[in-house]
Amino acid sequence: ETGVTQSPTHLIKTRGQQVTLRCSSQSGHNTVSWYQQALGQGPQFIFQYYREEENGRGNFPPRFSGLQFPNYSSELNVNALELDDSALYLCASRPGQGTDTQYFGPGTRLTVL
Amino acid sequence: QKEVEQDPGPLSVPEGAIVSLNCTYSNSAFQYFMWYRQYSRKGPELLMYTYSSGNKEDGRFTAQVDKSSKYISLFIRDSQPSDSATYLCAIDSGYSTLTFGKGTMLLVSP
Numbered sequence: 001e002t003g004v005t006q007s008p009t010h011l012i013k014t015r016g017q018q019v020t021l022r023c024s025s026q027s028g029h030n031t032v033s034w035y036q037q038a039l040g041q042g043p044q045f046i047f048q049y050y051r052e053e054e055n056g057r058g059n060f061p062p063r064f065s066g067l068q069f070p071n072y073s074s075e076l077n078v079n080a081l082e083l084d085d086s087a088l089y090l091c092a093s094r095p096g097q098g099t100d101t102q103y104f105g106p107g108t109r110l111t112v113l
Numbered sequence: 114q115k116e117v118e119q120d121p122g123p124l125s126v127p128e129g130a131i132v133s134l135n136c137t138y139s140n141s142a143f144q145y146f147m148w149y150r151q152y153s154r155k156g157p158e159l160l161m162y163t164y165s166s167g168n169k170e171d172g173r174f175t176a177q178v179d180k181s182s183k184y185i186s187l188f189i190r191d192s193q194p195s196d197s198a199t200y201l202c203a204i205d206s207g208y209s210t211l212t213f214g215k216g217t218m219l220l221v222s223p
Contacts, residue, residue, distance in 0.1 A: 002158070033210065040121065042201050042213030043157065056210055090156050092211075104149075104156035104162065 002026060004093050004105035012111045013081050021076045021108045023091035030095065033072045033102065034066060037088040049074055080112075086112045116132075116140055119202055119214025128223050132189040136202035139183065143212075145205035146178050151216065154200045161187065176213045188215045192221045 003026035014020050025032050031050045035043035045058035050066035063079040072093070078085055088109050092102040119136045126132055134148075145164045149157035161176035163169045169176045177186040185202055199216040206212065 002156070004156075035211075040215070042117075042203075043121070043211070044217045045210045048210060050181045058210070081163070101159055101162060104158065107156075109154075 001103065002103035004091060004103050005079050005107070006089075006091055006105040006108050008108060010109045010111075011108070012113065014113050015081055015083060016081045017081050017112075018077065019081060019110060021078075021089050021110070023074045023076070023093075023105055025072045025074065025091075025093035026048055026103055029093035029100075030072055031093065032068055032072065033092045033094075034058075034074075034076045035090040036085075037090060037107070038084075043090055046076070065100070070100065081112045086110060115141055116212050117202060117204055117214040121215050122204055123218040123220055125220045125222065126192055128192060128194060128221055130161070130192050130221070132187075132192050132219060132221075134187040134189075134200050134202075134217050134219070136185050138185070138204055140204075140206065140211075141180070141183065143183075143206055144203045147173075147203040147211070147218070148176055148185075148186050149201040149203055149213075150195070150198045151201060157201055157203075190220075192219075194221050194223050197221050 005024045034046040037043040048056040068074040088107040088108045091103040092104045148161045149155045165182045173190045175188040201216045202214045203211045
């Protein structure tokens, strides 16, 4: 176990809806990253938060947004859901901003109908 | 050309075989190389981490990096059915984000 938890485990939404996914980082980890993993693909970087500020973003549209809280838990919000948003969403935490090891949570599987 | 290329498999081997998994990458600026293992419906777990050319060994696992060829490998000795999973290579450019390959599905039969 990595100490990173995510909720919910599974989620089903319809196109156009909004969704919020949650992540609780490992204790002492102040950097969290979110990844999207489509079926049969490797994870793709969405964005990263360090001390409550976004400090890196992948090639994802603005309808993907996030928050990091003082206790280092975080949220991923997706607005105007599209069918292609169906994927496993992973968060990963690590103790700093360098190249420390990233520890992944089990993921939230989102299905958009 | 994708930044990280990895054959998706599946790769099927009998128990006890030596497994070789490979990735190529395009950006010579990449500095840190990782292998993750992902079981079905689970998050990736880190297996090996290296930042230099050469070999790094950990039990039955050996990670190999050839920066001149932009080629990374993971070898698994004495493979076990419990090794059946998807293996993801990942590269950290030094800007704290990981670029993953598609993953290779490995099936080890008893």
